[in-house]
Amino acid sequence: MIGALGLDSTLHLLAYSPPGWGANLLRGLGNSVIIALGAFGLGLVIGTLGAYGKLYGGPVTRDLLAVYTTVVRAVPELVLILILYFAVTDVVNQLLVAWGQSRIQISGVAAGIIVLGVVQGAYATEVLRGAILAVPAGQIEAARAMGMPPVLLARRITLPAMLSFAIPGLANLWLVATKDTALLAVVGFGELTQETRQAAGTTKAFFTFFLAAGMLYLSLSLVSGAIFGRIERWARRGQPGHGGGGR
Amino acid sequence: MKAMTRPHRVVMIAIGAGIVLWCVFALRWDWLPKYLPLIGQGIWRTLWILAITAALGFFLSIPLGLAQAAGPWYLAAPARVFCTVIRGTPLLLQLWLLYFGLGSLFPQFPWIRESELWPYLRQAWPYAVVALTLSFAGYEGEVMRGAFKSVPRGQLEAAKAMGMPRFTILRRIWLPQAVQRALPTLGGETVLQLKATPLVATITVVDIYAVASRVRQDTFIVYEPLLLLAVVYMAITGVIVLAFRALEGRLPTRVA
């Protein structure tokens, strides 16, 4: 079977230095991880602001955020990536031209991070909102009664307590971010899936490269799972264990 | 509807309607009549791919979830591996592996071209359907595992004590309740499946996304086809959400 798939004869194509494509794949993986990290981070920032806006903001803020999260969660990422890329580039360039500056070329990495970050932000808003709601209200009310300023309250009470509820959802979001970077392959950016396709297309060794890429993604998600497991255990430290039921 | 009449909502709806009207009149829509039949075909393809892969994937996820929830290790382990691999790799990669990878095998086995399956193996949509079905099954397998585990064991034990055959327990007690518990998540996952369908355009299946790309490439118009695309997807999402809400409403559940 391995022979039929032509894997054994093509293993040398995975070598690190040219003409092996191994370095390209690893570079693509590096790009994917960088974009995923950037998008995840941006998503967290947007999500925190969005969650607070949805919980404590005025009616207009809440409705605008509801429109944002609904639209982003209803439209496919691919379409969003296209729209946002063109719109963001256009707006930025028009602003620059209006200020008498020259047009700039937004690099693929930056565009990917911004676009995926906006998408992640919508999901993160929901995850963080649910997590903040799960913090026992009494603690927050007590802190307010003591006159704690809102930022201190957020930093000392809400965020640490919310973390243990948010981690599973955030871990999911991280995995979604790593896999969404593959969509940038459709728009030609050189992350792992695109590099794989180019290597496979040039050398015709499809199974070899796609399976190699699959294993790289799989190890990324397994390692991420392990890391998030440890983070969750750290966030849950001191809490009584959940008795019996569920995962 | 009362919620829609609060003052700030009225203003926002008015602004929204204003934006929609501006889009309709100010942007270029002259390409619509020419491409309307193609758009119709694209929407139809998107819908049936969604429906078939969601249905098949769901039926496949039942044994996957059951194996992990209650099966012996030699069934649970492969199911777990399958779900982990599917959820750990991007759908795009799985799709391309199937289409390009299998496609590269065909010339090596000339007898495939003589076989009955060849007309289907030639076309692109079977690969799209298989890849999307497996993907849906992988994610739903996890959901169904949780759902099967969450049905109160007491009911199952009582049925077993009554001597009910295992398949009847599954059919009458376990499965319906598990599905009922999983419905909200299933609705969300179906929406996610809809959002995954544009990927089939990369393997020459002409869904609505491929049609919009074709319009953009033929006419060089940038935004309007994408806006139409967004509207179409939002409309389909709305229908899915309403359909699942109706399904959930059929069985009254007590919220504690």
Add this chain to the structure above:
Amino acid sequence: MKKIVLTLAATLTLGTTAFAEPIKVGVAAEPYPPFAAPDASGTFSGWEVDMIGAVCAAAELECVVTPVAWDGIIPSLTSGQIDAIMASMSITAERMQTIDFSDKYYNTPTVIVAAKGAGIAPTPEGLAGKIIGVQVSTVHEAYAQKHFAGTAAEIKLYQTQDEANQDLVAGRIDATQADSIALDAFLTSETGMACCESMGAVADDQDVLGLGVGVGLRKGDEELKARFNDGIAKIIADGTYEAISKPYFASSIYGG
């Protein structure tokens, strides 16, 4: 389907009149041997890349080869992300509505390639009931839509000619139509030699197939156009054109 303009050179452009800064010459990011193809390290090489070097040297311009996805290459020219297109783009009346062209720098016939022994004549009758694959946004797509849409069973559109070739090898399409030189490169490769052969040139249709390949430029960019025309004339006159073409082609591809 694709779309965007992601160039690898992220340089700031200062205005459009002075030629002190480099001219970004767009080539298709996807491989198109023997004209332009990337190797493992990402550097492009091929006849067209050599031509870019020669024409720019003769025109005293500093040119930077900038890969752009084929189906987003015209929008990226019109939006200013690149300054010229030298990606084997044919001069056609339809494209002239959006962009301008320099004089041609090569012109080769269009052929149809099919499986060995398939006996498909490159005419509408020969393609009756067959599946033909072409690259999107090319003159070949326009030609196929105009001449073969009535008789062929299906016209499949691919993002790159390479994918069309792969599907021809896999047997998913019966024939593909493209530039004779590009298909030559495919037919002399290992997979191409084993599977397929040329069925001959298609009947000419200058409206659709155009008058040869030229450098794509923005409308109104007269100065750059004059410089490119100068450069092309110079290298043809002093023999550089022949010298470049010798390692790649047996005879001149300038065409009539």
